[in-house]
Amino acid sequence: MVTPAERQPDDSRERVDEIRRLLMNDESKDPAENEDLGKRVTSMKWVEQDEGDSSTEQDGEDLSSDEDDSSAAGLLYLAGVYKSNRQCLEELWGQDGNGIEKFDLVMSIKRFKILIRCLRFNDRITRRERKALHHLAPIRESMAAPLFGSGPNITADNWFTDFNLIHKLKTKKLSFVGTVRKNKRYLPFSFVDVKGRAQYSNMSGFNDGIVLVSYIPRKGKNVIVASSLHCYDAIDPRTEDKMGPELITFYSSTKSGLDIADQMCAPYNVQRNIKCWPMVIFCAMLNVGGINSQVIYLSNQLEPMCQQRFLKRLAHELLVEEMLRRSQMMSGLHTSMQIRLKRS
Structure with missing residues (x-):
């Protein structure tokens, strides 16, 4: 710096x-x-x-x-x-x-x-040929181009998280960590259903280089995070008896930039x-x-x-x-x- x-x-x-x-x-x-x-x-x-x-x-x-x-x-x-x-x-x-x-x-x-x-x-x-890709594809590609191949991580909230996007970023040597909305069809039902799950319990899944973690911080609350940066589902020892996954701790520590920008706007x-x-x-x-x-x-x-x-x-x-x-x-x-x- x-x-x-x-x-x-x-x-x-x-x-x-x-x-x-x-x-x-x-x-x-x-x-x-x-x-x-x-x-x-x-x-x-x-x-x-x-x-x-x-x-x-x-x-x-x-x-x-x-x-x-x-x-x-x-x-x-x-x-x-x-x-x-x-x-x-x-x-x-x-x-x-x-x-x-x-x-x-x-x-x-x-x-x-x-x-x-x-x-x-x-x-x-040129609108028709651009819309065949994505409404904002040219802007997105132009702004992200300097990052391609450089290997940094991108942290985003559930508005942007999508498995297709994560796979595409991997081809550009970019990792991604983000929360996932519970209404996504590709989520297994066991990850979405919180009935019968105890507080501080967690569940993990792995698919083609992407780690999916579901964590219950309190009764009725379910936090789901996807990551292509992590290859494991280890528990963060700093969370002690709360048994928080390291993946979620990482997300919480890096999303502050998004929150601060929203607060300032x-x-x-x-x-x-x-x-x-x-x-x-x-x-x-x-x-x-x-x-x-x-x-x-x-x-x-x-x-x-x-x-x-x-x-x-x-x-x-x-x-x-x-x-x-x-x-x-x-x-x-x-x-x-x-x-x-x-x-x-």
Whole structure:
């Protein structure tokens, strides 16, 4: 591990560039080219939905500009900071004194709705062949590629655990440890049924290099963990009379990163009540991006800043360019709006 004192000045910049490169969903690995793709397919979706509606076209002009991308992200961060991520947009843009003024200063509610509805990351021309593999296959393969063949372990919760995935990761020399949902059809009934099983009892199974362990920490509670990292079902002596399997102890010691990330995202979550999957993914990326950007900020030994204050400043930096552009508009905005923009 590199300590802050040993870290070179350019390390943070290199990490930012590496993270950005990994997030790009394209073989070219060219960030500018991928950003242009996102803007192009977003604009295509807007034209497809709103063709012929002149009022909407006016609001959606230059829909895929950098300012729009940054402003939409900034407003989502701001809503999260004020814990208004689930609040309806009409209230956030409210003119009755109960709304948040900065929302109205950045863009109209109509424009924001268009951005949220039309945001896309994939090219529909190649969509059919990509969906034949998996909805998120290109993103997953791109982000996991640096790990292939290097031999690290992946710890995940029951949302991701699947035996087919574990076998595929093994071919890439990656081990996997994760909890398993009780409703999985491939689980033997004896592993799922807790009737008659005593507290602290455990049960193990082995199949093609995968170890499956079922443990009863208390009456009626059943923890099932699958692992391709372990080849045994030994009891951890540190658990003493609780007879906890070493596999479950390992999982508990390595899953803290997942729990901490979830805990840090929860207070200022940007996720909204939407049915559009691209927006769900986008909001999840913003949540994690907010944490990662603060880590990089603090690693540069800059001014100490709490999470709320940092996210508020991040939102401001994403919004200030669009607010400046609107303040310089001589037409199209109400006089009171121009005054408020110049004041802000």
